[in-house]
Amino acid sequence: MDHLTCGQLQEMLLKVSEKIVTSEPLLTELDTVIGDGDHGFGMRIGFSAVAKELTGRSWNSPYDLLKETGMTLIRVMGGTSGVIFGTLFIGGLSSLEGKESLSVQDFADYIDMGTKSIARRGRTSRGDKTMYDALIEASESLLASASSGESFEAAFEKAYAAAKQGVENTKSMLSKKGRSKNFKDKTLGHPDTGAVSVSLIFEAFQETIR
Amino acid sequence: MSIRDPFLTDPNSISTACAEGMACVYPELVQTLPGSFNGRTVLRRPADPDRVNIIAVAGGAGNPFSQSFAFSPDLADIAINGSLYAAPSAYDCFEAAKYVNSSKGYLMLFNNFMGDVLNCDMAIELMALEGLQAKMCPFHDDCLSTHRDEDRRDRTGLIGVLFGVKAASACAKTGASLEEVAALAEHINDRTSSVLITMDFENEILHFGEGISGEPPALSFKNEFSIESCAKHAYDILIEDLKPRSDERIHVLINRTSAGKFEDVYSLAKSIHDYAERRIPISRMSAGYFMHTTRSYGLSVTIFCSDDRTEPYLQKRCFTDAFIF
Numbered sequence: 052m053d054h055l056t057c058g059q060l061q062e063m064l065l066k067v068s069e070k071i072v073t074s075e076p077l078l079t080e081l082d083t084v085i086g087d088g089d090h091g092f093g094m095r096i097g098f099s100a101v102a103k104e105l106t107g108r109s110w111n112s113p114y115d116l117l118k119e120t121g122m123t124l125i126r127v128m129g130g131t132s133g134v135i136f137g138t139l140f141i142g143g144l145s146s147l148e149g150k151e152s153l154s155v156q157d158f159a160d161y162i163d164m165g166t167k168s169i170a171r172r173g174r175t176s177r178g179d180k181t182m183y184d185a186l187i188e189a190s191e192s193l194l195a196s197a198s199s200g201e202s203f204e205a206a207f208e209k210a211y212a213a214a215k216q217g218v219e220n221t222k223s224m225l226s227k228k229g230r231s232k233n234f235k236d237k238t239l240g241h242p243d244t245g246a247v248s249v250s251l252i253f254e255a256f257q258e259t260i261r
Numbered sequence: 262m263s264i265r266d267p268f269l270t271d272p273n274s275i276s277t278a279c280a281e282g283m284a285c286v287y288p289e290l291v292q293t294l295p296g297s298f299n300g301r302t303v304l305r306r307p308a309d310p311d312r313v314n315i316i317a318v319a320g321g322a323g324n325p326f327s328q329s330f331a332f333s334p335d336l337a338d339i340a341i342n343g344s345l346y347a348a349p350s351a352y353d354c355f356e357a358a359k360y361v362n363s364s365k366g367y368l369m370l371f372n373n374f375m376g377d378v379l380n381c382d383m384a385i386e387l388m389a390l391e392g393l394q395a396k397m398c399p400f401h402d403d404c405l406s407t408h409r410d411e412d413r414r415d416r417t418g419l420i421g422v423l424f425g426v427k428a429a430s431a432c433a434k435t436g437a438s439l440e441e442v443a444a445l446a447e448h449i450n451d452r453t454s455s456v457l458i459t460m461d462f463e464n465e466i467l468h469f470g471e472g473i474s475g476e477p478p479a480l481s482f483k484n485e486f487s488i489e490s491c492a493k494h495a496y497d498i499l500i501e502d503l504k505p506r507s508d509e510r511i512h513v514l515i516n517r518t519s520a521g522k523f524e525d526v527y528s529l530a531k532s533i534h535d536y537a538e539r540r541i542p543i544s545r546m547s548a549g550y551f552m553h554t555t556r557s558y559g560l561s562v563t564i565f566c567s568d569d570r571t572e573p574y575l576q577k578r579c580f581t582d583a584f585i586f
Contacts, residue, residue: 087474089346096344122352125383126298129320130347130376134383172379 052203052260054152057110059260064120067255068102071095074251082244085226085237090132090244097128097136114147117161132245135169135182142168155206159193166190180224180238182245185217189253207257214250221246276301276320276342283328287582291331294357301342301349302357303328313433313442314338314363317426318371318381319552320349327552329583336426336579336586337370348376354384358393366394366439370425370446372418373399394439398446400425402455402563404502405470405479413451417473420516420552421453423586424565424575431574445571452509452566454502458491459518459559469494473555488525492532495562500541509566510544511537512575514586516551520558526550529560545575549584 055063071078071094078091100123110116121140125133143164150157166186170176175183192213196206221243225236277300284293284303294302301320308314317336319327320343331340339357343349348371358367367388371377381397388395401414402421425446432442459468459478465486470479480498482490505511513533515526526548537543544567554561567575579586 087346093347126350126352128347129299129343129350129353129380131379132376133347133350134376134379138383172382173375 054154055113055158055203055260056152057113057116060113060116060153061105061110063256063259064116065102065105066259067252068098068105070251070255070258071098071248072102074248078244078248081242081247085241086244089130090248093128093130093132094136094248097124097133100124100127111151112147113150113153114144117141117147118144131173132248135173135245136248138168138172139165139186141165154197155193155201155203156197158203159190159197159206162186162190162193178224179227180221180243180246182243182249184221184224184243185214185246185249188213188217188220189249203260207253207260211250211253211257214246214253218242218246218250275345280328280342283332283582287332291328294360297353297356299344299350299353301344302353303331303340303342304357304361305331305334305338308338308361310361310363311365312363312436313365313429313439314358314361314367315426315430315433315442316341316354316357316367316369317422318343318349318354318369318377320344320347320377329581330423330426332581332583333579335577336430336581338430339367343376348374348380351380351383351387354381355387355391358384358388358395359391363393365433366396368429368433368439368442368446369395369397370422370429371397371399372422373401373414374417396439396443398425398429398443398450400450400453402450402453403457403470404454404499405456406472419455419457419473419554419561419563420514421450421455421563421565423514423551424453424512424563425449427579427586428571428574431577445574449565449571452503452568452571453563454499455514455561455563456495456498457518457554457559457561458495459555459557460486462558467491467494468559469498471555471557471559475555475557488528489532489536491529491560491562492536496533496536496540496564499562499564503564503566505541505566506568509568510572511541512565512567513537513543513546514551514563514565515546515548516554516561516563517549518555518557518559518561519550519553520556521550521560523550525560529562533562547584547586549586551584551586 075091075095082090125137143161189210226238316339317327317330330337341349400418400422401416403419406417468478530548
């Protein structure tokens with residue numbers, strides 16, 4: 052597949068919502084160890100609302116669909132996760148204006164812009180033990196797939212593998228951001244919970260488009 | 262995440278219920294934001310769009326309700342609660358600002374936690390798109406939340422924000438610009454320091470600087486389990502941190518935790534007062550339960566070093582439904 056329609060994108064986002072909501076216990080458990088235990092709860096609230104907004108509706112453009120997704124997360128979630136995951140979906144919107152379907156390059160550029168927006172807003176970079184560590188791996192993988200002319204199936208499979216590797220990488224990092232930084236070296240050996248959420252998002256993309 | 266409050270079954274709706282309850286009890290003084298998505302925003306009546314409006318933002322980590330800040334005409338104009346476990350969304354701040362439509366802008370004051378900072382930062386961008394000016398001042402008064410050699414602006418906040426809200430509100434009422442009000446709040450931020458004291462009754466240990474989510478304390482003292490020791494260590498830690506100038510006056514704020522006892526705040530106030538008499542005396546004190554800090558049993562002490570620039574804005578006592586400051 053070399054283009055994503057609005058309908059397919061909507062299917063992907065509904066799959067993401069389902070996966071995040073059902074993963075609340077896992078996310079809560081992980082966040083309780085090195086955070087304040089609220090990540091799973093917040094993500095469930097946010098993506099439940101996304102599922103509600105998206106179910107049974109149709110969109111004419113990826114721009115509107117992804118804007119609705121991002122703004123819903125920002126509106127209902129609050130907290131760090133609301134802004135950060137909302138920014139993932141709205142940070143690259145300007146690259147999608149006027150498009151009715153998306154090529155792998157379009158999607159890679161969109162995720163790349165969202166990733167850069169998160170780095171700017173969260174003042175974060177690689178190695179800070181945040182969701183960014185998984186996202187940057189997935190984003191760079193998507194850009195590489197686009198350059199090689201790969202299909203969406205191959206691009207999402209590789210992006211998911213890259214995100215999982217990003218999660219693994221966070222285990223050996225010390226937290227520098229958010230409440231988990233207070234746990235200092237106790238965070239070693241534990242994955243960042245936001246990074247796990249990013250891998251779930253790309254897992255859902257990969258499961259929808261294969 | 263454990264939910265220990267007997268009536269708390271839904272952490273996402275308790276803030277809304279609280280805001281609506283306050284508006285229901287005191288409809289002549291406050292209202293919830295009409296048409297609000299989350300329903301957790303409290304506005305003081307009547308709104309005044311012709312001066313800088315002060316927005317108090319709080320929520321997350323079990324920290325419930327800043328809504329009492331909007332009760333007094335001498336504190337915030339708008340109080341925005343998050344859900345029980347998350348900072349308010351950028352959209353909550355944006356829609357409140359849009360409703361009041363102040364021509365002189367908004368100053369958002371809150372504790373320096375990442376969720377609050379990110380959401381207020383985004384709210385400023387959303388407001389700018391509507392032609393509304395806004396600034397933010399994240400309070401970083403929790404002096405033991407970072408190591409001594411780290412930048413104090415990386416500290417989190419505890420309760421010093423109350424001094425900022427009160428002074429900024431009084432300053433805004435003089436017709437000052439957003440820049441002037443924000444500069445005053447930043448000045449207060451830099452001269453305020455707080456410490457949280459928690460108690461291990463079983464082992465008779467005093468802990469100083471425990472994190473609000475249970476992070477380990479920075480200092481612990483065994484065999485000194487008394488209110489006098491709480492006073493001595495808290496005062497010494499804060500004075501050492503602030504190093505008051507000779508032209509500054511010492512304001513003290515004592516806040517109990519939700520598990521702390523009423524009588525402890527006054528016992529500690531008296532002990533700190535007496536201890537300070539032999540050092541740098543205190544010119545003004547407040548004590549009570551102002552804001553949630555942690556679920557542990559304990560108290561926090563805050564010192565603000567006031568000077569001629571800030572003193573005129575802090576003279577008047579503010580009365581709310583929950584506390585006097």
